[in-house]
Amino acid sequence: MATSTVHQAREDFGKRLRDLRKDAGLTGRGLADLAGWHSSKVSKIEYGKQAASEQDIRIWCRLCAVDDQTQDVLAAVRDIEAMSVEWRRRLRTGTRARQDKSRLLESDTQLMRWFEPLLIPGLLHTAEYAAAVFQRVVAFYQIPDDVDAGVAARMERQQILYQRGHAFHFVITQQALRTRVGSRDVMAGQLDRLLSVMTMQRVRLGIVPAEAPYLTPASQFIMFDDRLVHVEGVSAELTVTQPREIMMYARAFSILAGQAAYGAHARGIIMEELERLAAG
Numbered sequence: 001m002a003t004s005t006v007h008q009a010r011e012d013f014g015k016r017l018r019d020l021r022k023d024a025g026l027t028g029r030g031l032a033d034l035a036g037w038h039s040s041k042v043s044k045i046e047y048g049k050q051a052a053s054e055q056d057i058r059i060w061c062r063l064c065a066v067d068d069q070t071q072d073v074l075a076a077v078r079d080i081e082a083m084s085v086e087w088r089r090r091l092r093t094g095t096r097a098r099q100d101k102s103r104l105l106e107s108d109t110q111l112m113r114w115f116e117p118l119l120i121p122g123l124l125h126t127a128e129y130a131a132a133v134f135q136r137v138v139a140f141y142q143i144p145d146d147v148d149a150g151v152a153a154r155m156e157r158q159q160i161l162y163q164r165g166h167a168f169h170f171v172i173t174q175q176a177l178r179t180r181v182g183s184r185d186v187m188a189g190q191l192d193r194l195l196s197v198m199t200m201q202r203v204r205l206g207i208v209p210a211e212a213p214y215l216t217p218a219s220q221f222i223m224f225d226d227r228l229v230h231v232e233g234v235s236a237e238l239t240v241t242q243p244r245e246i247m248m249y250a251r252a253f254s255i256l257a258g259q260a261a262y263g264a265h266a267r268g269i270i271m272e273e274l275e276r277l278a279a280g
Contacts, residue, residue: 009080010048016076017060018046024064034063052077072243079241095134095143095150103157105224110165113223113253116172118179120190123158124170124197124205129190130154132182161203168203171256174210177273184277191274195267206260207269216255223249 021031021042028042035041035056044050052060054074061070102122106112114121120129134147160166177194180187198205222230229240229249240246261269 013076013080014046014048016073017052020060020064020066020069020073021046024066026064031060031063035059075242079239079245095137096146096153099150099153099157103153103160106157106160106166109224111167111169111223111225113169113250114171115218115222115253115256116170116176116220117218118173118220119176119181120172120194121170122154123161123168124194125154125158126186126189126193127151127155128186129181129193132186161197161200166202169206169253169257170203171206171208171253171260173208174269174273177207177270178276184280188274188277191270191277194270198263198267204262205266206257206262207266208256208260209269212259215259216252218252218256221249221253223253226250 021028026034028046029039031037032039032042041050045052045056054077057073057077058070061067061073106123112123114123119133122130122133125133130151131147134150137143138145138147161168177191181190194205197203220232223246224230226243226246227241229246231238231240240249260266
């Protein structure tokens, strides 16, 4: 999935640069001559055969008289460069290092918006639920087994929920309450934890009911203010930094949040799932 996504992004980026050139009334050779480049450089960049440096982009936008788009185009380049990090590479030393990296990013974020369709968000895990998740991660990606260290780091991350200057808006689906992670006792403990989380001053938790209509495409994603989005795939984690793409995720989150139940209604949904577990 990640490979095809990055390849498509490179093709789309080349087309975008080609459109800028054509809108400026320049041929490929004409742009190359003005920039002092080899005659083939423009076509190589436009068809993804050669990476464009940030200096190349600044020159391209200036010669095409679109200086106002420079920052957006630069963001697209950076997005492609950092778009895909394979999970085996990110998790090569185990699960703890990934938790430490997340903690640093979260500490620099004032508002986190987090959508989860299948699981409970990591910052809201009980230790037992986190351990069950990490056990599956270790087995699936065949990485070093440091589950205890990973769980400890995840619990440390949760201290940010109590710190001033940070706010959290979680939206999960009702299915996330039902996806069996570990034993019934583990699930019951996790649902009880959500009931406690809902009383926290800096946390807003919404639950999209199972019968909610389909209104927007959405997979798991986390928004860090309005500067970047993490999207977790099977083979890799994608990082989105392009402003117009971030706006699309913000729109999707707004739609999902609008469908979600909060307060007493959300508590009622959780209690129903606890009863379902008990009836088991």
